[in-house]
Amino acid sequence: xxxxxxxxxxxEAAVALFDERGYDETTVDDIAAxxxxxxxxxxxxxxxxxxxxxxxxxxxLERIAARxxxxxxxxxxxxxxxxxxxxxxxYVDDAEVSLRRYRLVRxxxxxxxxxxxxxxxxxxxxxxxVGEWLGDSPDAGLRAELMAASVVAAHNQVLRGWxxxxxxxxxxGPLDHxxxxxxxxxxxxxxxxxxxxxxxVATFSRAASPQDVMAVIQQHLESST
Amino acid sequence: xxxxxxxxxxxEAAVALFDERGYDETTVDDIAAxxxxxxxxxxxxxxxxxxxxxxxxxxxLERIAARxxxxxxxxxxxxxxxxxxxxxxxYVDDAEVSLRRYRLVRxxxxxxxxxxxxxxxxxxxxxxxVGEWLGDSPDAGLRAELMAASVVAAHNQVLRGWxxxxxxxxxxGPLDHxxxxxxxxxxxxxxxxxxxxxxxVATFSRAASPQDVMAVIQQHLESST
DNA sequence: ATATTGACGATACTCAGTTTCGATAGCTTG
DNA sequence: CAAGCTATCGAAACTGAGTATCGTCAATAT
Numbered sequence: 356x357x358x359x360x361x362x363x364x365x366x367e368a369a370v371a372l373f374d375e376r377g378y379d380e381t382t383v384d385d386i387a388a389x390x391x392x393x394x395x396x397x398x399x400x401x402x403x404x405x406x407x408x409x410x411x412x413x414x415x416l417e418r419i420a421a422r423x424x425x426x427x428x429x430x431x432x433x434x435x436x437x438x439x440x441x442x443x444x445x446y447v448d449d450a451e452v453s454l455r456r457y458r459l460v461r462x463x464x465x466x467x468x469x470x471x472x473x474x475x476x477x478x479x480x481x482x483x484x485v486g487e488w489l490g491d492s493p494d495a496g497l498r499a500e501l502m503a504a505s506v507v508a509a510h511n512q513v514l515r516g517w518x519x520x521x522x523x524x525x526x527x528g529p530l531d532h533x534x535x536x537x538x539x540x541x542x543x544x545x546x547x548x549x550x551x552x553x554x555x556v557a558t559f560s561r562a563a564s565p566q567d568v569m570a571v572i573q574q575h576l577e578s579s580t
Numbered sequence: 581x582x583x584x585x586x587x588x589x590x591x592e593a594a595v596a597l598f599d600e601r602g603y604d605e606t607t608v609d610d611i612a613a614x615x616x617x618x619x620x621x622x623x624x625x626x627x628x629x630x631x632x633x634x635x636x637x638x639x640x641l642e643r644i645a646a647r648x649x650x651x652x653x654x655x656x657x658x659x660x661x662x663x664x665x666x667x668x669x670x671y672v673d674d675a676e677v678s679l680r681r682y683r684l685v686r687x688x689x690x691x692x693x694x695x696x697x698x699x700x701x702x703x704x705x706x707x708x709x710v711g712e713w714l715g716d717s718p719d720a721g722l723r724a725e726l727m728a729a730s731v732v733a734a735h736n737q738v739l740r741g742w743x744x745x746x747x748x749x750x751x752x753g754p755l756d757h758x759x760x761x762x763x764x765x766x767x768x769x770x771x772x773x774x775x776x777x778x779x780x781v782a783t784f785s786r787a788a789s790p791q792d793v794m795a796v797i798q799q800h801l802e803s804s805t
Numbered sequence: 806a807t808a809t810t811g812a813c814g815a816t817a818c819t820c821a822g823t824t825t826c827g828a829t830a831g832c833t834t835g
Numbered sequence: 836c837a838a839g840c841t842a843t844c845g846a847a848a849c850t851g852a853g854t855a856t857c858g859t860c861a862a863t864a865t
Contacts, residue, residue, distance in 0.1 A: 402822090
C-alpha cells in the first residue's frame with residue numbers, strides 16, 4: 356500500500372500542497388494529513404516546516420566537506436572544482452525537484468532567506484578550506500574570503516541560469532567556463548612569489564599613451580605590495 | 581520622564597534583555613514590559629522580534645541604492661567604493677551598538693541567518709548595478725555576479741576583523757586596501773577591449789622553464805576567449 | 806463643543822515548534 | 836511460549852510569535 360518511506364511521502368506532500376495553496380496557506384497539519392501520518396511524525400522527520408523542502412542540504416554539505424578534507428594544498432584547485440561540480444550535479448540529477456523548488460523559493464521570502472543561509476554555509480566551508488590552503492601568506496584572510504565568495508557566486512550564476520531556462524541543457528560546460536574564469540582571475544595575483552627574482556612586464560594597447568602606461572604600472576605596484 | 585521615542589526604547593530594551601537572558605529566553609512581552617509599552621505597540625514598530633536588532637537595515641539599503649543610482653557607467657568604480665564606505669561607516673559610527681549586536685548575532689543561529697539574508701540584499705543591489713554597468717558584454721552576467729560577491733566579501737572581511745578586534749582601530753585603511761585588491765583583481769580581465777590591436781605579453785620568473793611559459797600562455801588564451 | 810484622526814492597549818485567534826506520555830508492533834531472550 | 840525491550844508513531848497540552856479586531860483616549864481641527 357504505502358511503500359515509499361515516510362520522509363519522502365512527507366516531502367512530496369509538502370511540495371504538492373505548497374504548489375496548490377501556497378506556502379503560508381499550508382499548515383503542518385495539512386502536510387501530515389496528506390502523507391497519512393500525524394503532526395508529531397512530521398516533526399520527527401523534519402525540524403521545521405521549511406526543512407521539508409531542503410531535505411538533503413546537510414548531507415550534501417557533509418559530502419562537500421569530505422571532498423575538501425581529502426585534499427591538500429597542492430591539489431586545492433582540483434578539490435574546489437570537484438566540490439562545486441558535486442553541488443551542481445546534485446541539482447541536475449533531480450531536475451524536476453530542483454525546478455519546482457526554485458519556482459517555490461522565488462515566491463516565498465522565508466524560503467529564499469533560508470536558501471541564502473544554506474549557501475552561506477557552503478561559502479564558509481570553502482573559505483575555511485582556502486584559508487588553510489593559503490596559510491599565513493599576506494592578505495590570506497582577505498584572499499580566502501574573496502575566492503570562496505567567487506567560487507560560490509560562479510556556481511550560483513550557472514545554476515540560476517540553468518534553472519531559469521527550465522533545466523533544458525547540460526550546465527557542466529558553463530560551470531567549467533565560469534570556474535576557469537574565477538581561477539584565471541586570481542591566478543595573476545597568486546603568481547608572484549619572489550619579487551626579487553622576477554621581471555615585471557605589462558600589457559598595453561598599441562595606442563596607449565605614456566600616461567596610460569604609467570597609471571597602470573602605478574596601479575600594479577600599489578596593489579601588489 | 582520618558583523622552584526617547586518608543587522605537588528606540590524598544591530596541592534598547594530588546595538588546596539589554598537579549599544580553600541578560602539570551603535571545604530565546606526573552607519574549608516579546610518582556611521587551612514591551614521593559615520599554616513600558618504593550619505587546620501590540622512592539623509589533624507596531626517592528627514586524628518581528630528579530631527586527632528589533634536590525635532597525636535601520638532598510639534605510640541603509642535605500643541609501644546605498646540611491647548612491648548607486650546617482651552614478652553612470654563611467655563613475656561606477658567610484659560609486660561602488662563610496663557605497664561600501666557608507667556601509668562600513670554606518671557600523672563604525674555606532675561602534676558600541678555594532679559590537680553588542682555582533683556578539684549577539686554570533687551566538688543565535690536565527691539572527692545569523694537573518695544577517696546573512698540582509699547581506700544578500702546588498703549583494704543583489706551591487707549585482708544589478710554592475711550588470712547594467714557592464715551592459716551586454718560577453719559574460720556580463722557572470723562578471724557582475726563575481727564582482728558584486730567580491731565587493732561584499734571584501735567589506736565583510738574588513739568589518740569582521742574590526743568587530744573581532746573590538747572596534748579598536750579605524751578600518752577605512754584596510755577597507756581601501758581590500759577594495760583596491762578587488763579592483764586590481766578584475767582590472768586585468770576588463771582591460772582587453774580590442775584584441776586585434778594588442779600586444780600580448782606575460783610575466784615569468786627568470787627561472788621559468790619553457791614548459792612553464794607554454795602552460796601559462798595556454799591558460800591565458802583559454803581563459804580570455 | 807463636536808468630529809476626526811492617530812497612537813496605544815486589550816483580547817482573542819492561528820499556527821509553528823516542544824514536550825510528555827501512552828500505545829503498539831517487532832524483536833530478542835529466558 | 837512468555838516476558839521484557841526498543842523503536843516508532845499518535846495524542847494532547849503547552850509556549851510563544853505573529854495577526855486581526857476592537858475599544859479608548861488624547862490631540863487637533865472645525
